[in-house]
Amino acid sequence: MAEHPAYPVGLRLTGRRVVVLGGGQVAQRRLPALIAAGADVLLVSPEATPSVEAMADAGEITWQQRPYAQGDLADAWYALIATGDAEANTAASAEAERHRVWCVRSDDADRATAWTPATGHSEGVTVAVLTTDAKGRDPRHTAAIRDAVVEGLRDGTLVAPHHRTRTPGVALVGGGPGDPDLITVRGRRLLAEADVVITDHLGPRDLLAELSPSVEVIDAAKLPFGRFMAQEAINDALIEHARKGKSVVRLKGGDPFVYGRGMEEVQALAEAGIPCTVVPGISSSISVPGAAGIPVTHRGVAHEFTVVSGHIAPDDERSLVDWPSLAKLTGTLVILMGVSTIGKVAETLIAHGKSPDAPVALIQEGTTAGQRRVDATLATVAETVRTEDVKPPAVIVIGEVVKVGPTAPAPRK
Numbered sequence: 001m002a003e004h005p006a007y008p009v010g011l012r013l014t015g016r017r018v019v020v021l022g023g024g025q026v027a028q029r030r031l032p033a034l035i036a037a038g039a040d041v042l043l044v045s046p047e048a049t050p051s052v053e054a055m056a057d058a059g060e061i062t063w064q065q066r067p068y069a070q071g072d073l074a075d076a077w078y079a080l081i082a083t084g085d086a087e088a089n090t091a092a093s094a095e096a097e098r099h100r101v102w103c104v105r106s107d108d109a110d111r112a113t114a115w116t117p118a119t120g121h122s123e124g125v126t127v128a129v130l131t132t133d134a135k136g137r138d139p140r141h142t143a144a145i146r147d148a149v150v151e152g153l154r155d156g157t158l159v160a161p162h163h164r165t166r167t168p169g170v171a172l173v174g175g176g177p178g179d180p181d182l183i184t185v186r187g188r189r190l191l192a193e194a195d196v197v198i199t200d201h202l203g204p205r206d207l208l209a210e211l212s213p214s215v216e217v218i219d220a221a222k223l224p225f226g227r228f229m230a231q232e233a234i235n236d237a238l239i240e241h242a243r244k245g246k247s248v249v250r251l252k253g254g255d256p257f258v259y260g261r262g263m264e265e266v267q268a269l270a271e272a273g274i275p276c277t278v279v280p281g282i283s284s285s286i287s288v289p290g291a292a293g294i295p296v297t298h299r300g301v302a303h304e305f306t307v308v309s310g311h312i313a314p315d316d317e318r319s320l321v322d323w324p325s326l327a328k329l330t331g332t333l334v335i336l337m338g339v340s341t342i343g344k345v346a347e348t349l350i351a352h353g354k355s356p357d358a359p360v361a362l363i364q365e366g367t368t369a370g371q372r373r374v375d376a377t378l379a380t381v382a383e384t385v386r387t388e389d390v391k392p393p394a395v396i397v398i399g400e401v402v403k404v405g406p407t408a409p410a411p412r413k
């Protein structure tokens with residue numbers, strides 16, 4: 001039987017009886033996929049692992065708590081034979097052969113009439129990897145091939161363009177704080193499939209180097225905007241390329257909706273009737289402090305964190321931030337775009353009751369090779385920014401969490 005390669009096929013099991021003999025580890029591993037395929041699973045086994053038992057309790061499978069008996073496979077379309085009893089396995093296998101039921105055997109692949117491939121999924125595609133013959137079976141190798149293919153599809157390093165379903169339009173992708181590994185799997189895949197990428201100076205710029213030479217990369221900062229505002233020029237470019245039938249990715253630093261003007265772009269696209277997908281990203285407001293060893297919350301230390309834009313100083317009449325109220329909060333303040341205004345911010349917070357000794361950390365170029373952290377207090381931060389020459393982009397964290405680190409004792413509260 002094993003002289004020829006196995007013939008790969010996808011079984012459509014919805015509502016069809018699948019018999020599983022044995023409720024151990026093999027069943028535990030295989031049952032979720034059978035349940036997901038909609039199979040009507042009958043488990044025959046005197047015992048089951050707690051996870052398998054939970055599937056029976058939840059009504060996902062029917063469990064007959066007894067050993068295998070002749071006739072169990074009569075109504076089966078497919079069987080998984082995985083008892084710990086070699087005699088029962090052989091008898092069940094013979095029954096499967098008589099009834100022409102394809103069957104997998106966990107104890108003897110050579111005698112099985114079907115093999116379970118190593119499977120994985122990526123965006124509507126199932127990748128199934130089978131070994132060619134039973135003698136050369138190396139399940140770890142097939143699993144490794146499956147992993148390589150699925151991972152490559154997910155992170156975009158293996159590019160398989162969609163020909164049927166790809167619709168032109170714009171994907172607004174949050175690229176994360178800068179480290180190319182911190183973009184989402186979906187974001188990376190869309191980037192790999194794009195015809196045009198419109199990018200900013202923030203975010204994972206290293207990813208752009210991986211794009212195929214056929215991809216047009218447009219630096220949003222360099223768009224000529226003539227009579228337009230810069231944002232209108234970006235909206236215009238998105239619309240223009242999408243109307244040409246291109247797949248456009250608008251790549252942004254962090255998350256598109258955290259000081260990213262993402263919704264303005266979504267609105268402009270909606271007005272132009274262009275389909276738009278939003279892919280969230282890891283915001284620098286949480287990840288950059290984290291990368292520098294600062295948790296934005298910590299049990300017993302800070303029960304809230306507030307993210308504030310510092311791009312407008314507190315004494316500027318355009319400011320929408322209620323700084324006096326922020327001074328009264330006991331949790332963590334995270335300030336973005338605040339390097340140039342931190343002196344005025346610190347003064348205002350102190351004037352409204354925040355302790356001048358409140359710890360402050362500034363993290364510049366977080367998660368990139370250039371990351372650096374500079375610590376200060378509210379009283380000293382303006383001077384520290386000058387003497388240490390802290391430059392944007394930087395995230396500023398104010399609060400007791402700055403002093404919490406991997407070696408700090410666990411809080412009691």
Ligand SMILES: C[S@@+](CC[C@H](N)C(=O)[O-])C[C@H]1O[C@@H](n2cnc3c(N)ncnc32)[C@H](O)[C@@H]1O
Nearest residue numbers: 254255258260283284336337365366393394395
């Ligand atoms: C226009 S806001 C965009 C924020 C972005 N949408 C996000 O969710 O992270 C830009 C500010 O984010 C912060 N920022 C973004 N990436 C950073 C990084 N890698 N290191 C430090 N700060 C960063 C800086 O405060 C910077 O001035």
